[in-house]
Amino acid sequence: xxxxxxxxxxxxxxxxxxxxxxxxxxxxxxxxxxxxxxxxxxxxxxxxxxxxxxxxxxxxxxxxxxxxxxxxxxxxxxxxxxxxxxxxxxxxxxxxxxxxxxx
Numbered sequence: 837x838x839x840x841x842x843x844x845x846x847x848x849x850x851x852x853x854x855x856x857x858x859x860x861x862x863x864x865x866x867x868x869x870x871x872x873x874x875x876x877x878x879x880x881x882x883x884x885x886x887x888x889x890x891x892x893x894x895x896x897x898x899x900x901x902x903x904x905x906x907x908x909x910x911x912x913x914x915x916x917x918x919x920x921x922x923x924x925x926x927x928x929x930x931x932x933x934x935x936x937x938x939x
Contacts, residue, residue, distance in 0.1 A: 866914050873907040901935035904928055
């Protein structure tokens with residue numbers, strides 16, 4: 837069984853235009869998801885820095901590690917493999933980095 841595009845999309849130019857529109861939408865969603873993940877990293881790290889309660893610290897570290905881990909995954913999905921600059925930019929503590937991926 838083979839699939840054929842609708843007759844109005846049979847031309848190569850029309851098919852490419854449809855693909856480009858879909859590709860553009862996918863890239864836009866990747867960028868939006870990366871932005872949301874970065875915002876979550878900023879929020880969790882701010883809560884970690886601003887809270888002096890030692891009883892809450894383990895939970896705040898876990899939340900920050902989960903946010904950073906998710907952000908790194910989203911960056912990798914966008915083709916961004918190196919995270920050194922991001923670690924410096926967000927000032928991600930070593931205590932958070934040590935917990936990445938651990939559950």
